[in-house]
Amino acid sequence: MNQSSSGAAAGLSVMHELMVRAGVPEERPVPVPATLRYDSTVPYAVCLSLGVPSTGTVDWVFARSLLLEGLRRPRGLGDVLVRPLHRGQRGSVRIVLRSPAGVALLEIAVSAVTAFLEATHLVVAPGTEELHIDLDRLVAELMDGSE
Template sequence: MATYVSDLKGLSAPLSADLHYDMADPYAIRLSIGVPMERPVDWVFARELLAEGLHRPTGSGDVVVMPWHHPHPDSLRVVLRNRSGTALVEMAASEVATFLRRTFVLVPDGAESHHVDLDRAISELTGTSG
């Protein structure tokens, strides 16, 4: 998926951006942004945030998603913030909608808890095994 990333100071560059979904983490999606042949920067945030952002501005803090109709009517903007700065990612809303439809076929909305391995999650949080 092609996208434009800006640092909100007017500097922008075309970069590749890939959305990923893993049924082992059914509530989340991963947005990987980068230049070919280099290690991408990954952002992980709620699948529901991305879905809602197709229709109305949503999110606060590190990730904000909003439909955007200027200059392209089929745009979606994702604002990413961390201590290093802020980036603005613009993607084709139709491509994001297609991606999301595929994720909801894999794990329907409301069925995410059936795909979570609670024992593994607790082990990862506590640093224990078994």
Template structure:
């Protein structure tokens, strides 16, 4: 019998802002899977288009509710100027940058549920080391 992996998914609508282009509303989903306990996924576009998934640290998303967090491809910023109810998730690639505005209450509810599944500081208990090692060995062959 296969053990089910607890997960969380919250659907919402995100405002995608790219400099010099009109703001676009897209379906979005925040996902968390306890088998990858340090990460969250922001999926944009489905079912309207092929989804674009960004995987980043759950701690980064949580910290970004209160103060700017992150310096790399993903930065999370509480957006207070004119948008007090949104969190801005800035996504960067080599060529482009987009800000994704998501309702703060949705992000808070999502994070609360993830921390109920896997409390902060207990992530390592949920990592299947045998599976991770097998994956590393597979990749090296």
């Protein structure tokens, strides 16, 4: 876990590097480096980056609650689905990512996801996310974009 704080605007962040097993339907998955990130300035979301920064990453942003709920039962609609994996790699969670380019199937150890989520809960407790949204900053950003 990386936690950094440099004032209220910067917030606190959590970063967890891990290996995931990634594949496409009908193919064997292969190990791929990944990073789960959380920032308290965007309290409802997590980011999953696949690959390494030096060669480029593919980033997916989705609800932290989706990741948490997907540990216990299938959750999600549309582009991101999360569910416990009952066959194959036990002790894993499957994340299905859909885009116009196709479908990616990821398997991540439940222990890695749980450790990451526990660290995010120390930064922003579930149910208190709205207290961490800087509405003044959000309005200022929206106003800057409207000019």
